[in-house]
Amino acid sequence: MERKVKVAAVSYLNTKPLLYGFKGHEVMKSTELTMDYPASIARQLIDGEVDMALVPVAIIPRMKEYHIISDYCIGADGPVASVCLFSEVPLHDIKRIYLDYQSRTSVALLKVLVANHWKLDVEFIETTGGYEGLIKGTDAGLVIGDRALEQRLISPFIYDLAEAWMHFTSLPFVFATWISNKPLPVEYIQQFNNANSIGLNNLPAVVAENRYPTYDLTLYYTKNISYPLTPAKRQGMQRFLSYLHK
């Protein structure tokens, strides 16, 4: 490509290991990098405002053309910690659930689990801004990202969606992955993957750069989020996408 590749990344702590290696990396000579929350960058990729983004996999069915271009993702093969249903009452006493406006994948995953795994009779409520304060009584809330790590200190009942998915399917889960809306040069993709790998190979440096008293980031980056896009994760992703077609 003649011009720079426009890339949008998730602005949460979970993406810091992937972005750590971009500073001063060769790939930045041909990259224009911006950050936003997942639902917003999903819209940017669908509308063609960017060429590639770390987008929620739930938007794949809405793309005319898509290429999964990277070896890395925001995935989990156990509790993810930052995508949870938060409540003051146990699961089966919940009556209404606030949905996270910043999410696409987790909202869809929650609906799959509610209908097929937990089999709950609940009402879903869309949100547009801060709603965490409304998680009270039998009103629960789905919260993702850094705000979920904060909500962990507040809500007595926490249902981890990646853990529930594993119980349901015995497969790992992929929340987001690098997807382009057009083919990109092979050399660019190689540089891009290399830049992604640097932080993952230097996690103590990434943690040192992002002081965060709310949650142990070493735990988050090594035991909760699982970054390699493995064959098992692709299988989990295909299973999840098959539910979205139903």
Ligand SMILES: C=C(O[C@@H]1C=C(C(=O)O)C=C[C@H]1O)C(=O)O
């Ligand atoms: C694990 C997470 O995965 C995120 C969840 C997303 C979604 O629900 O659409 C999208 C991108 C990921 O950053 C998280 O943000 O906590």
